[in-house]
Amino acid sequence: VSESAAKLPSKILELMDGFRASKALFVASKLKIFDHLKDKCPLKAVDIANEVGTSICGTERLLDACAALGLLEKTPQGYSNTDSANTYLTLDGEYSLHGYIIHSNDHLWPLFTNLESAVKEGSRQNHRAFGRKAEDLFKDYYHSQEVKQRFMAAMHSIAHLTARDVATAFDLSQFKSACDLGGCTGALAHELVQIYPNLKVTVFDLPEVIANTSYFQPSRQHTAPVTFVSGDFFEDNLPEADLYILSRVLHDWPDEKINVLLSKISSVCKPGCGILLAEMVLDDEKKNRSTVLLQSLNMLVQTEGKERSGSEYRELLEQHGFTNVKIRLMGNLLDVVLCVKT
Ligand code: SAM
Known part of the structure; x- marks a missing residue:
């Protein structure tokens, strides 16, 4: 040189x-x-x-x-x-990762083209990138079969890649049943039933998603089946479970909506039941992890949410009676947080 x-x-x-x-x-x-x-x-x-x-x-x-x-x-x-x-x-x-790459090209790229407006206005840019903006990002994703299929393929590919790490970050064998809220295609759910054969796993997601999950199911299954239930986790009753899973869900929403969701989970959780979060977790000073900080910009251009630090997640969970908050930084695409209701 x-x-x-x-x-x-x-x-x-x-x-x-x-x-x-x-x-x-x-x-x-x-x-x-x-x-x-x-x-x-x-x-x-x-x-x-x-x-x-x-x-x-x-x-x-x-x-x-x-x-x-x-x-x-x-x-x-x-x-x-x-x-x-x-x-x-x-x-x-x-x-x-083909699904996620196509989503990045067709959806995230046009949104990122409008990053300057997102920073100036502090809000998502669906209207500038695609000419329409519904009341939340999932209404934008699910208004067309093509966009929905592309989004689900993207979530499936990235969730399949990270599922084993998420499922094994903590020993979950004390739980008998789990409900993966916003569990989309069931990629994590299928990994969970393989690792914990006695765990009954339900995937709960919006009706538009649940109607479209068959395409993503494993062709040969040697495990207990995963159950799919459709509903809106802000509005409808949640399936009963010992463990509620929120993987890449909280980062889509502002604190007010997270409080609605955590309060609903807390009201159906018995003492000893838990929540497992899978998110990219920021350091408290928000300065060390560029991948997570870029993901937070990704959340700015398309959602009302953001990436949060370990302390921020801990505070949100503790407000709803969840304690013993343990955080495992996995150092890759997702970190994992486990807490229990006391
Ligand atoms: N958990 C999956 C993962 O980790 O790849 C998917 C994460 S994706 C960012 C968020 C999921 O939450 C989507 O599948 C979406 O349909 C679901 N979702 C959004 N709003 C919802 C609601 N009100 N009720 C139920 N599910 C919802």
């Missing part, structure tokens, strides 16, 4: 370029390039372009960029998937 290169502000340059790398990944995923390369010998750019129906010169540049970013391997024989592309980037990869 020459002396002048060493002086370049590499961190700033990397941040300036970040969106280009994200978009290259998104476009390669949208064009299903990683699926075309799966289980195949190396392919030349011209063959991939012909299969995908794209220009040769554009495809070659995209493939080269993906190879330089470590998503593909490039040899004189052509391009092939890395192991990580096979696992995470193909549609049917074991931990496919």
Whole structure:
């Protein structure tokens, strides 16, 4: 490295370029390039372009960029998937993030384009990005079958990736039944019944979601079935359970709505029953975890919620009679909080 290169502000340059790398990944995923390369010998750019129906010169540049970013391997024989592309980037990869990547491209990208307005106004930007703004973000997601399916696929992919860590962060074997409020496709619920075969797990979510869950169920199931119940957790009676799970739910809402939900849970919880939260947890000074702070901006552009610190979650839970609040920082996409009703 020459002396002048060493002086370049590499961190700033990397941040300036970040969106280009994200978009290259998104476009390669949208064009299903990683699926075309799966289980195949190396392919030349011209063959991939012909299969995908794209220009040769554009495809070659995209493939080269993906190879330089470590998503593909490039040899004189052509391009092939890395192991990580096979696992995470193909549609049917074991931990496919395809759903979340398409959601990022089609939904989060237009919202982030309006980050400046979100910061100026302090509110979500659905109307600017998509020309409509319903009373809450889920009404925006579920007004069309296509947008709903895309959102559910995104939640499913990310929840499947984190489910084992969430399910095993604490020993939950003292609980006989669990209700995953806002449990969406049941990705976490299915992991829970595998790890705790005696746990009866119910997924509770809005009717529009529950009507659409069959597509996401595991094809072969050797565990007790998960039960799906539809309802609105702000309005309707909650299913009875020893453990209520809220995974990536509280960050969607402001404190006032969280207080309504926690108060409902508290009123049906018997002493000894618990709440398990799965969220990205910020440090108290809100300065150390850039991924979580960027996720909080993501919440600003699309929800009324935000990411919170461990103390903020503890305070919310304690106000509703939940004590012995334990926080496990997992250091990846989700941290886990467990507390019990006294
Ligand atoms: N728990 C899943 C996960 O961790 O991937 C999904 C999280 S997603 C951000 C929030 C979920 O809460 C969605 O499935 C949504 O449909 C559900 N939800 C939102 N408002 C709800 C309500 N009023 N009643 C029941 N579920 C609701």
